[in-house]
Amino acid sequence: MINFLPGKSLMKFDRQLPFYNWLYPMKGQELDTVSHHEFHSGVGTEGVRTRALYFHIPFCETICTFCTLNRGLGNTGDEQIETYVQALLREIELKGRYASVTGIPIRAIFFGGGTPTTLTADQILRIGHAIRENFDLSALQEFTFEAEVKSVDDEKCAAMREIGVNKVRFGLQSFDPLYRELFNVTATIEQEYAAVELFRRYFDYTSFDMIYGMHGQTFEQFSRDIEYATGMGTPTIELYPITNIVTQAPLHAGYAKRGLQPLGFIDKMAMTIYLNQYLRASGFQQHNGHGFLRLPEGAQPGPDFISRDYLNIYNTHTWSYHDDELIGLGNSAVSQVGKYTVMNDDNRVTYVKNLMENNDVKINLSVGDDIPYERGIVLALPYFGWLDKSRIRWEHIDSEIVDKLGRLVDEKMLIEDEKEYRITELGWIWYVNMMYHLSPATDQAILDDFVALKRRTKGLTDGDNRMLPLLQVTAR
Template identity: 40%
Template structure:
């Protein structure tokens, strides 16, 4: 078990170490999770009582090139238009089949996310056809956020206009880094000129543009980090996300290339130091944090220093990492549905995905999961706000209650009359908090995952941030 200890002293370094993975979906499927048919799960889902927040996710797995840092299901299509067309037709068929269930087609949708892979490999016509199907088969009367992911090499003005025509109001694309050394290691083949062009088109046509950056690469200096931040800010997008490189989820190819170039993995102490300096640097440049990883230009009405100004909110993450009753209904090969009492996984193999839909069957495996009233608490550090009346405190496992009390007492959280808000130490260590708040069974699953990835050959992160609390350092001073 990855043993985290809370530091009792008045400091931002509230943990003695940092978890070396950064996100996962909770609750987990286990070997004893009962399997049911997708039909049964979707019928039973109709009778779940209470309110729900609903997001739709559509997965397009094709990529022009495969980035070595990426942990998601994707396929190199090398611009094979026939494969993309066949996939779009299959996706439309899955939408038609699933939306016939009232629990899917009749529940109002607040959020849509089209991701991948890189869905911008679709043509403008395919984008419009997908959008038309979404509008025809779902209740979008309460839709607030509609995000479309891009990869800049495949973007044209025509495609952005098609996205706008179907209601997209937020686009996001990964830059990751402007540094030529790391772009080569990551197999990023777009040009900086393409990045800048798409940012300008996106601001003009869509309005809300988000870009993703990665930090914490092996050998990265603070100067290289800040140079990346400056280039990202110069794009003038509404938000900029900064994610630490997830070594445990990245491909072995990336690890081999970094070893080949003799780039030393950063210790977690260095990564956290970079994260703390980045936060101060972004503030010094007139930005404010909107959550634990994203920044926007500080609005004029926000005066003084604030830990977080949660506007704009990335609603898809608020639902995906939300409460027990929040649901993501997913479509596409390898897509993952979270619904009340069920987790459903779509087959990732394209031939099997196509075959099932050609035969009029859902390409979906469904599993029953235990009630998870603690989910809202566990993912509170990801969202930053926990409304007290959304938690059924009588159903929360005693272990989670105890650890939440420890987190509040430890200075990670500020309590108000109606809610809890994450304080600055909490934002700095939000991934640690998610892990810390999980029941022991969940912590064991994540710990085993980390150990398995290391056994596969991924270079382990040095996780220590402080010396063990019961040890004192030995300092040797040499005479000049």
């Protein structure tokens, strides 16, 4: 349990939640595994504002030790990847038959994994053409492709651009040779720089991910990473504190071998505050909870703590309001539709087999008590830094959540006016805990149990997440 601490202090919670994103709502009744057809034949599009598509490509040339997503080894040209692509094309065609899927124009598309650039140029073109044949892309604003710099070239980039990709995102993670080795990031720094130049020639936006707060990381090492990151010249940078409880045991074995100890969460908070100051001094401003936007030369950050000059549109369908929905395609891909959370078969072999032999997908389905009308408050407000009050169906919002919003305003973590709530710098420091705090008690309990379970995982080590002074002072 994480407790809110009102009063004149930086420490607004007694503990820091040790991971940074999750599906919402967590609470839901697990239904029997049902078929793709049974589900999509029975839901509608009433009340839906926008939709995004997610495509999962579960192959990587090498496996990063910080990543626990659904993926396996695979290289461009492998037969197993072609077989998977054929199954994915079947799912695209299958979903295209249902008005419940195609009835809303698509606003954003995201290819993730895994490593989507393990696909060949021809496979990229075939998937892209199938998307255009089966979905309404008249409202498409953003089409993002995750990349690994070792598996990109002009031919693939040209294919990506041909199908409409306008943004590429890749995982650089750290410039430090020690942590790149520990993460099993095998690309060279020269390849990272060359990839950025390649992406600039083909796409409107390029962004990359960095991780900080690793075992043993010093402020000197962190400063070098930030400085090198700003020098890449990309419009945006995404920087995440590492989530130790959802990394792999080999990473922690590497830490232990080198005598590296986990950082406490007060240290990680100090890094986050330092990161904000460093990047603002370098001409950047936050555009969401972990993303930073490069400002035009000579420009100063705007009046709001988080800029609205750039919006990651796909993320508005994950950290979303209740009426912005997500449709996932590929094995283990997640859809969030109304009160339903749907996960495709997470076994790649059976996912492919069922599509190729039965023209169907097994799905695991969870249904909430109602449409999560509060999701914009719980997720979008802390993550994007502002909430449009007119988007919320307030008659469906529990009074406890409204009271919590009032307390966050009183504590100067939020600013409220007639039209919206806006996050402050203090609120941004605690934005993850704010999501937890605004969640219903049932969801908080599920998150608490998840943390307790992960902390018992053999081989994983994490720092102390208590945020109160650890030493008691005895009065004399």
